[in-house]
Amino acid sequence: MANHNISRRTLLTGTAAAGALSLTGLPARAEVNWKKYAGTKLEVILAKGPRGDNLQKNIKEFTELTGIQVESEQIPEQQQRQKVVIELTSGRPSFDVVHLSYHVQKRQFEKAGWLADMTPFMKDPTLTAPDLVESDFSAAGLQYAKNDKGQMLSLPWSVDYFILYYNKELFQKKGVAVPKTFDEMVAAAEKLTDPKDGTYGFVGRGLRNANMTLWTNFFLNYGGEFLDAKGNILTDGPEAIAATKLYQTLLTKVAPPGVAGFNWMESMASFTQGRSAMWIDGVGWAPPLEDPAASRVVGKVGYTVVPAGPKGQYSATYGDGIGIAAASKNKEAAYLLCQWVVSKKQGARLLQAGGGVPFRNSILNDPEIQSGVKMPKEWLQSVIDSAKISKLGLPVVIPVAEFRDLVGAALTSTLSGADPATELKKAHEQYRPILERSEKA
């Protein structure tokens, strides 16, 4: 770099770039050398789901573009998380590229130093296409992908906003308007509940651990913050108690019996059978709801943002990313793959099939891509609106699983009549030492 003589190559690139600039009016950048790592073999470990499917289905295009061979496997989410952690701990993971759940694994991966830093790659014009820039990712995505030092440790892949699904037919029958606030939601749910008929106003996750992702929508809208500046957990404060009371009311008064054991699957079953009028869950369920083979409510589903609470309106946000194992020997090739995974083309496919929502604004806001979305327009609108009010849905700490289990169990107990404040207090008495232990270690 200290050499100030202009080499022939630099001169040629410069001239070509200047030429390109004058022709297209775009800023000059060197071309990505896609074929540079041709012949490399990459191993990818994926969580099972539409994201993994989308990668595997189109991977041939990547191999054609780069000459890089890709072996990938999809494993059910929970098992994939375990396998990845165990392999990374061993120091010799069998994979180069890893699909990670930010809301569960972010802190753990950062602290253990398992992911390679992508920042230098992103600055290298021979490795990074000009349209892939940091500012294109939504704020939540960057918050997830970057560590405290501002290094990009992964590329944000797909975001999961929580939205309100509602059954238009049931709403019409009872003359109920789509709720805009929590109070309206409770009132609407009461009107829509008719146990004799077997229909209920609201359904959502009651099962311990899984239920936290629903509850945090309430918590955030009551003005809750997960951690204070010193990293102390705040989820047993007044906001949490208010949120739990709402959760308790909804799931005991206007929800189907047995909801305490419902995960998303049972909730979805109740909703698709037309037995529940409202459901708050991740944005990715539109395809099964609109599938005539699996659903009785095709064409009758309304999609909107989570109603506002007394202290604001947020959509609890979760997401996954794609990163490179620090122990991988093929980091550059792996980076090319990660880049392709979050590329405009792949992101558009994901969005259009309703299988996920890319973190990249240039994809979400592209009218051409939007017009190709196969899901109802309302769904897309709820996604776009949720993006504007998105807020991370779980505390960014290492013991996320313990948090979800302990506080989640407290929530479930309130469904059999326990007092929210007491249960939360008890759960946090157990959780605080765990958090302390893991953060000091």
Next chain:
Amino acid sequence: MSALTQSTPAAASTEAAPEKELRPPSYWPFVVPALVVVLAIIIFPWVFTIWMSLNEWKVGSPTTLVGFSNYLRLTSDPRFIEAIGHTMVYTALSVLLPLVLGTFAAVVFHQKFAGRGFLRGIFIMPMMATPVAIALVWTMMFHPQLGVLNYLLSLVGIPALLWVFHPATVIPSLVLVETWQWTPLVMLIVLGGLAAIPTEPYESAQIDGASFWQVFRFITLPLIMPFLFIAGMIRMIDAVKSFDIIFAITQGGPGSASETINIYLYSVAFTYYDLGYGSAIAVVFFLLIVLLTAVMLYARQRMLWTEIASGA
């Protein structure tokens, strides 16, 4: 098992003594492979587990020796203490019910009637299915709004139950699945026992005018006791370590109402990645199983079942 305990001391005392001087102790090389295997897959993992339990050992963090603090933590961990209770209740129920029903089924299938072989075959089928597949089917049947079980109850006018979706009914519901699957095993074992019983005692009982219940209580039951004992032992071992059905249906929920030691241990070690604490749970769990087995062995002694067996 009885063959083992009885024959080893006898063999050692009668055969080894006179040949001792003729044969040099050259049999050691033959022991080595077995010794290596035992060391590698039984002794070493155990010693290592105990070592891990004495450390603060979290995946992704350095480990530190902390002595017995993991064990002390157990004594004040409400989830662990509750899990012991759940394990006990679950085990007791899922040993007793299959034993009672399996014995009953065996007595029924011991009679001669048309289509017996075919019906026996059908009866054994649950045992052959994969537990996780069974669990998923039962989960759907348990669904309080859409499941077939509540529909069946409604046909006979019984109000809907919440099955695995309520803390109070979750363990009995899980035991129902376990019982459904493993009653055939008990039936098979007891059926083998029934086939081995001689007919003479029954004949004399008939002459004495014993009722059906008296025959069962005073002849059949004592004679099949050794078989029931074995069936009970197998069931207990299976029930204590039961994991697949509980995990696939409830994952320990609702709340932690069906969290057994096994499920909790799994969460601690593989979801929280707290290997040190998880190892401590494993060690305590192991001691608990040893204790249970000791109680069973003591009960066996009390029943003098070996004498009954040899007498028969």
